[in-house]
């Protein structure tokens with residue numbers, strides 16, 4: 001069963017894909033269920049595992065509420081589409097979900113790399129890895145301040161990622177300096193034993209967004225109200 005729906009818009013067909021989908025492997029599903037359970041328990045005030053994760057909303061939903069429509073017209077918002085979500089065939093490319101941990105200002109992304117992302121035979125292309133790192137760290141920086149542009153991204157590839165495998169992408173805030181955010185990131189095997197990639201990023205938020213985002217600086221407020 002593919003949880004995809006087609007919506008007809010004047011200009012194009014917009015595909016909305018619901019997570020999870022049938023392409024997700026066992027490892028991806030187990031991790032998703034793990035973090036989702038922690039998120040739900042935190043939301044519902046159930047058992048306290050000492051970890052309070054929140055699943056992040058979709059890009060379009062984030063855009064809609066983060067900018068409040070003040071700076072992006074409804075037409076632009078409705079057409080905005082993060083390119084990692086553009087592939088219609090479930091499992092073919094970027095399958096991922098992001099969770100945020102408020103108390104540690106930390107993000108985790110569970111990423112399953114599909115066959116279209118092949119670089120070296122049987123392994124994931126470095127550009128696809130950098131794309132996912134930019135997506136995770138950029139989203140993380142946006143959550144902590146305001147929608148950002150990536151100014152700088154340094155990537156060190158330590159060991160290749162097998163195509164079709166599931167990996168964890170974890171990011172943390174290193175430093176905040178006015179409108180600049182410094183985020184670092186590690187891509188590892190799901191048990192954390194193998195380091196695939198390390199990266200650091202420098203992100204810059206725009207002046208226009210700052211006022212609007214004072215309401216989002218407290219991420220808990222933001223996540224509780226807009227997810």
Ligand SMILES: CCCCCCCCCCCC(=O)SCCNC(=O)CCNC(=O)[C@H](O)C(C)(C)COP(=O)(O)OP(=O)(O)OC[C@H]1O[C@@H](n2cnc3c(N)ncnc32)[C@H](O)[C@@H]1OP(=O)(O)O
Pocket residue numbers: 059062063066134135136138139142143146147148149150151152180202204
């Ligand atoms: C909520 C929605 C969800 C959003 C979820 C989004 C998730 C996806 C995120 C994807 C993000 C992207 O891929 S964005 C696309 C790729 N990136 C881009 O195209 C960016 C292109 N570059 C630019 O637009 C610009 O150069 C900026 C915005 C980065 C900076 O321009 P500016 O604002 O005029 O800043 P400027 O005065 O030059 O510099 C300001 C300060 O930043 C420093 N700085 C500037 N550039 C760099 C640099 N490359 N490396 C280091 N430091 C730099 C300067 O030294 C200075 O420090 P000091 O003197 O203050 O100390």
